[in-house]
Amino acid sequence: MFNRFRSMPATAMAVVLGCALMATAAPAAAQKKEKPKKEEEAKGKGLTASKGFAPALKKMTDATAAKDAATLQAALAEGQTSATAPDDKYLLGFYQLQLGILNKDQAAQAQGLDVMLDSGLTPPENLAVYNFYSGNFAYGAKDYPKAIKRLEAARAAGSTEANVPVLLMDSYLSSGQVDQGIAIAKTAIEASRAAGQRPSDELYVRPIKALQAAKRNDEMLALMTARLRDYSQPQVWRQTLFSVLQAAPAAGTPKEQESFTLDTMRLMRAAGAMTERLEYDEYSALASSDGLPGEAVAVIVEGEQKRIFPSADAKLAARRDDQKARAGNEASTIVAYAKQPSTLTNPKTAGATGDALVGYGHYADAIPLYQAAAKGAAEKDMWTYRLGVAQALSGDKAGAKASFGQVTGARKRLADLWVVKLDAASPPPAAAAATN
Known part of the structure; x- marks a missing residue:
């Protein structure tokens, strides 16, 4: 039995699949594009410092304006002892954030954001950006529960950051909440498609790996099939079809399993x-074994x-020459044989003759x-599937889809993949897919 692909270790698919998701490097929390137009807006409207905190606050304000990190640090230390009111503590968090930005210290930025967000005093117009960066920092620190809390808050506040769905999805997956992570991914995928954009490949790859680890093969293959709508490069097809073979149950006779493998390799x-x-x-060996020279x-x-x-490859050259001799002039005679009434009235003979014709390109x-x-x-489902393949290869897209729509057995997944292939537009740039 031919079983090279079926016997591939489970870990091998993960290596083949790879994963594009990288821990997002959290940028400074107040980059120019996100920084509020007025410092007063960032600090919060209507905040009033207590009398005892006011001197330290002035020093913090002046040091920040001068970009003097050392003086700001000293003023913050002074303010720690005099901050008593909620407004004081919010302002202390704000200037701790500014110190973190000046020093490019993400830990300090994260602490400042926490103080501000937990105070409940953050202006509504800043909730989205502050929660996003707080969640981003938490994600980078692998504090996934906190990342989920902050990123969900950012999303609720209307964040338009492109990374929110990816980071939120991966935070859920990394914390073992697979269903929630996959739900986030699917929603983001469909939202991107509805907007006429191609979804990030990370929204596919990370959930696929999580489903594989959970041995939820049907869901994994469904998501891999969906991925091909947006990433139809040959290497993505290869990853998907390897997985189809890996996930296929070792049911049926050896001959039936070989037949399924042959159909999978035809699609590959x-x-x-x-x-x-x-x-x-393996493909040529399977075809030879099936009497398809x-x-x-x-x-x-x-x-x-x-x-x-190379054409001088000893093993394959010998098989090529042997099969060429076996074929003889079959290509020219089998078309005539195919039209004989006796061929068409015997389902098994008709199917075998159809296989031979497809092998010669007479789709x-x-x-x-x-x-x-x-x-x-007998084997109605297999012949219906192969009918769809012949129609697809002959250019009858509508007929092929109709045939594939009738396939319900072991080849249903392959039929679905053929439909995706028929619907696929020209492949996007190869570098866009996750293959590392």
């Missing part, structure tokens, strides 16, 4: 996702032309044969 080839010699070796030869020749392996000629095969009781 159609998607331009075969990149290694071993794949061409034309397909076996075509696969090997394609690998040679793509320079995946349109294979369609009536697969239609005849699908009318038989």
